[in-house]
Amino acid sequence: MKKIDESNQISEAVDTIVGEVISDEKPNDGKQQTGLKKRDTYAFGSFITKSNDLIQRTKYSLPRNEQKILFMLLSKIDQRHDLDASKYYTISFDDFAKLTGVNAMDSGYANYLRKTIESLENRMFWVPLGNDQYKTMSWVNRGSIVDMKKKTISMRFNPDIWKDIAQLTSNYTSYSIEYLLMMQSTYSMRVYEIILSYDNGNNRDYSYNNGLIFEPVTEEVLQKFPNKRDALKGFKYKRFDIEEFKGMLSMPTRDEINRSKSKSKDSSAAKFSRDKPLTEKYKVFSDFEKNVLVMVKKEINEMTDLWFDYEPVRRRGVRKYEFLYIFIKYKNREEMKNVRAFHQEHKGADTEIGRKPRKRRSTVNKETLEQYNQPLAESILTTTYRLARNELEAKAQYQTYEEKLTPDERNIFIDVFTYAAKILTNTKKKDQAEETFEALNRIIKDNDGLKTWALGMSVKYKAMLEKAQERKSAQYYRTVVYNDIIENSATIISDGKRRAAMLDGDRSNLFKVDWAAMFED
Structure with missing residues (x-):
């Protein structure tokens, strides 16, 4: 100087x-x-x-x-x-x-x-x-x-x-x-x-x-x-x-x-x-x-x-x-x-920031959380996709196991709920929305809520991402979610039950499944 x-x-x-x-x-x-x-x-x-x-x-x-x-x-x-x-x-x-x-x-x-x-x-x-x-x-x-x-x-x-x-x-x-x-x-x-x-x-x-x-x-x-x-x-x-x-x-x-x-x-x-x-x-x-x-x-x-x-x-x-x-x-x-x-x-501040898990403020009240095994109200078809997503999370009792998941797993659940919510609230495809609404209510009735379905979907979604060489479009994954909701695959529910048991016990063998054989088609 x-x-x-x-x-x-x-x-x-x-x-x-x-x-x-x-x-x-x-x-x-x-x-x-x-x-x-x-x-x-x-x-x-x-x-x-x-x-x-x-x-x-x-x-x-x-x-x-x-x-x-x-x-x-x-x-x-x-x-x-x-x-x-x-x-x-x-x-x-x-x-x-x-x-x-x-x-x-x-x-x-x-x-x-x-x-x-x-x-x-x-x-x-x-x-x-x-x-x-x-x-x-x-x-x-x-x-x-x-x-x-x-x-x-x-x-x-x-x-x-x-x-x-x-x-x-x-x-x-x-x-x-x-x-x-x-x-x-x-x-x-x-x-x-x-x-x-x-x-x-x-x-x-x-x-x-x-x-x-x-x-x-x-x-x-x-x-x-x-x-x-x-x-x-x-x-x-x-x-x-x-x-x-x-x-x-x-x-x-x-x-x-x-x-x-x-x-x-x-x-x-x-x-x-x-x-x-x-x-x-x-x-x-x-x-x-x-x-x-x-x-x-x-x-x-x-x-x-x-x-x-x-x-x-x-x-x-x-x-x-x-x-x-x-x-x-x-x-x-x-x-x-x-x-x-x-x-x-x-000076010299690190400008690189790692990905953080996506968290959102829930707008679902306590009464809704307690009624996880009650059918979805028809009004969900005319609400915003964000409110619909919160409703689906409540039906899946997501808040009870969220902290047990890794950040990547939480992101997968958010994706699944988001795609399902956007299908439900798509006013341009009312027939598809109503069909999804009825299928989700059948899953809720048969499985005491959406917990096992959501857990099973997360298993399938994770396997898809691990197998894929590159990420596909949002429309592709939305179609996957829609098809699995309508079909109500027994395999998805079965995987979800096994996943729920793992969350309460040893998670070390959670994803040791022959995914390549399962998704060969």
């Missing part, structure tokens, strides 16, 4: 460097703009450094995973020693997997990796040249190297942007990469760096106001937002034009691209003009707030060294919001402990 000491030499420490936004106006008090400043924060992790021009004047939007890979590459640059714009920067497959959330053991991992790198190579952003002209530039050069043996990815930056990302001594912003890699919204990452590029850091007062940088909240500002008067004390603010702010988070509009005289010389312009800018995508502020700002506020407040808030403003007599006041305040040492704890808790 780096900071600037009193002699403006780079040294190792825990503070962050943020370059000052250079104004066209000179400060009235004659103070010299150093272009360097120190933020009194408690940042951690590696750092990204960009010129403020690159942050503020470019228009682009990168997919989240590509944005994170770009950040990782930028953090590899040594601001003091890297002089070669053609230098390759390398990240490991493991880093790539963590950044993208893709399991490196998945069969499609290598293909996804190559496509992502190729996409980042082809990704352009727009730089305004003045006079309604925009120039397209790429982030990285063609010629990236994926080494499957060493499991590394090597990429090099476009030399045209080298002056904006390396050997920077003024008018730049540097911030912790750790804050950004955990973010889910690419807009959160972009807004965070935009904010910092317009800020002079903590405890730095140049004694002039020019609207270019964040300034302390004044009484005049507090009067605009009486509901947040107390909450905003100690914050700094900057007013952005809402449409311009949206433009910083996306590609230029089609009109802006068409006005650019360089468009005809750039074959990529047509491709990127298809990307819908936020000014068109979210024309109403409420949509922009819901889809962008809400997540930005949550992630910046939760994951970074800033407190972030915002308020839209409209002119008196005008309905549309025109300006966006953004408020920021740096967190103190105690507040940063919570940020560190959050990152530590979520």
Whole structure:
């Protein structure tokens, strides 16, 4: 981690460097703009450094995973020693997997990796040249190297942007990469760096106001937002034009691209003009707030060294919001402990989750559970399949042996009950539903409920799954269940009785049956 000491030499420490936004106006008090400043924060992790021009004047939007890979590459640059714009920067497959959330053991991992790198190579952003002209530039050069043996990815930056990302001594912003890699919204990452590029850091007062940088909240500002008067004390603010702010988070509009005289010389312009800018995508502020700002506020407040808030403003007599006041305040040492704890808790979290048994809340009352040997009511034909499934479970006394089953066995029972319930409640096939209803009531009458039938069906269903080389369609298994209900096979009931006895005793030989012979047909 780096900071600037009193002699403006780079040294190792825990503070962050943020370059000052250079104004066209000179400060009235004659103070010299150093272009360097120190933020009194408690940042951690590696750092990204960009010129403020690159942050503020470019228009682009990168997919989240590509944005994170770009950040990782930028953090590899040594601001003091890297002089070669053609230098390759390398990240490991493991880093790539963590950044993208893709399991490196998945069969499609290598293909996804190559496509992502190729996409980042082809990704352009727009730089305004003045006079309604925009120039397209790429982030990285063609010629990236994926080494499957060493499991590394090597990429090099476009030399045209080298002056904006390396050997920077003024008018730049540097911030912790750790804050950004955990973010889910690419807009959160972009807004965070935009904010910092317009800020002079903590405890730095140049004694002039020019609207270019964040300034302390004044009484005049507090009067605009009486509901947040107390909450905003100690914050700094900057007013952005809402449409311009949206433009910083996306590609230029089609009109802006068409006005650019360089468009005809750039074959990529047509491709990127298809990307819908936020000014068109979210024309109403409420949509922009819901889809962008809400997540930005949550992630910046939760994951970074800033407190972030915002308020839209409209002119008196005008309905549309025109300006966006953004408020920021740096967190103190105690507040940063919570940020560190959050990152530590979520860092390297295992994203693989094993299958859990499906459990549902029963909606069957106690009286129904006690009447397991009573016939099904005809009203079951017009209820939902979920309620019908609960009714079948009650008739099968499923709750009395559920805990004795393995998770896979419980899933099998749920499947059997679900297929039977969907047959019963299928209004498009009323004849089939009524036939199933009558057959189930015969089974209940002859076998004191559905317990032995359900247990026997689970035995058959398990055997089918073990024998099958691949899982078949739900319609296939539903047909199997329907046929066995109608036929009321004596074999199924017999297996169910034997299964019930096993559940109350030794289960070790439960499924030792010659299934291959039984289901040869």
